[in-house]
Amino acid sequence: MDAKIRRIERALEALEPKEADCTICPRDCRVDRRKGPAGVCGSGVRAGISTGLLHYGEEPVLSGRAGGAPEGSGGAPPRGSGTIFFTGCNLKCLFCQNYQISWEGRGRILTEDELAALMLDLQARGAYNINLVSPTHVIAPILRALRAALAGGLRIPIVYNSNGYEKVDVIERLAGIVDVYLPDLKYFSPEVSKKYSGASDYFAHASQAVEEMFVQRPDLVLDDEGLAREGLIIRHLVLPGRVEDSMAVLDWIGRTLPPDTALSLMSQYHPCYRAPEDIRRPLGAEEYRAVVDRARALGLTQLFIQPEVFGTDDHLVPDFERGDPFRWRPQEK
Ligand code: SF4
Numbered sequence: 220m221d222a223k224i225r226r227i228e229r230a231l232e233a234l235e236p237k238e239a240d241c242t243i244c245p246r247d248c249r250v251d252r253r254k255g256p257a258g259v260c261g262s263g264v265r266a267g268i269s270t271g272l273l274h275y276g277e278e279p280v281l282s283g284r285a286g287g288a289p290e291g292s293g294g295a296p297p298r299g300s301g302t303i304f305f306t307g308c309n310l311k312c313l314f315c316q317n318y319q320i321s322w323e324g325r326g327r328i329l330t331e332d333e334l335a336a337l338m339l340d341l342q343a344r345g346a347y348n349i350n351l352v353s354p355t356h357v358i359a360p361i362l363r364a365l366r367a368a369l370a371g372g373l374r375i376p377i378v379y380n381s382n383g384y385e386k387v388d389v390i391e392r393l394a395g396i397v398d399v400y401l402p403d404l405k406y407f408s409p410e411v412s413k414k415y416s417g418a419s420d421y422f423a424h425a426s427q428a429v430e431e432m433f434v435q436r437p438d439l440v441l442d443d444e445g446l447a448r449e450g451l452i453i454r455h456l457v458l459p460g461r462v463e464d465s466m467a468v469l470d471w472i473g474r475t476l477p478p479d480t481a482l483s484l485m486s487q488y489h490p491c492y493r494a495p496e497d498i499r500r501p502l503g504a505e506e507y508r509a510v511v512d513r514a515r516a517l518g519l520t521q522l523f524i525q526p527e528v529f530g531t532d533d534h535l536v537p538d539f540e541r542g543d544p545f546r547w548r549p550q551e552k
Pocket residue numbers: 241242243244245246247248249250257258259260261262308309355356357
């Protein structure tokens with residue numbers, strides 16, 4: 220752990236000065252976050268969180284195996300992923316399911332000691348890992364809290380659960396600190412990423428970031444219970460009417476990364492918040508199937524596939540006004 224703490228110190232030496240003239244992410248807002256919430260992400264130098272909980276709906280290698288116990292666990296129920304949802308976001312997709320926290324900033328600001336205590340509490344409650352959701356814009360306060368948590372006995376893997384809109388030089392600073400990278404690779408086309416997320420350079424940055432994550436954590440390493448110790452899992456949410464863009468994302472993965480790269484193909488799209496007219500409908504089951512078939516045709520062997528599309532029912536969309544925003548959704552590998 221001392222080595223990790225030393226890496227955090229070095230990362231902070233590079234990242235903390237950026238808070239005064241923020242270039243932490245590709246938005247390059249160049250605002251002084253020490254003066255208060257600012258920039259596209261709307262964040263200051265402290266992290267806000269909506270909630271921290273044991274999450275049972277992530278990929279089985281993070282949450283525990285669907286339908287019961289992880290293999291080899293002796294029949295105990297899964298203990299879940301220790302998931303912390305940070306408020307604000309540097310990407311802000313128009314259709315965001317988590318818009319209450321990403322756009323509206325609902326939540327509370329934590330001191331770094333409070334955030335460290337939350338991490339340790341999740342570990343004490345049995346979490347398999349600390350799963351940092353939307354960490355990009357608050358990476359500096361997260362690292363300060365992580366330093367304290369590690370000194371206080373945090374031992375479980377750190378999962379970096381990001382929208383993928385990252386600066387590669389920031390990801391380079393996280394080498395040896397993050398154990399499992401869980402980036403989205405949302406779009407290929409600049410037109411599509413501009414339309415839905417206001418970021419025509421999304422793929423240019425996200426693809427570089429994913430390549431760097433692969434350099435750091437090339438193999439998905441599982442423990443005896445089938446839970447991720449380290450590695451890279453790329454997530455891709457299939458959007459209705461945008462199957463071609465999904466195919467282009469998959470083709471890039473097939474060309475660039477080994478066939479055993481873990482890929483989580485997500486069918487859980489539901490038209491939320493300000494979803495534009497052309498994606499204001501659920502994903503079709505046949506659309507999702509076509510993307511899964513393409514992944515298989517490319518020879519990708521480590522696929523996480525969701526069992527069904529969401530349909531028109533929105534009861535599975537998280538509601539961060541509730542104590543427990545989620546219903547458990549099983550996934551199959
Ligand atoms: S982290 Fe926030 S303030 Fe900094 S560049 Fe990105 S969106 Fe702008």
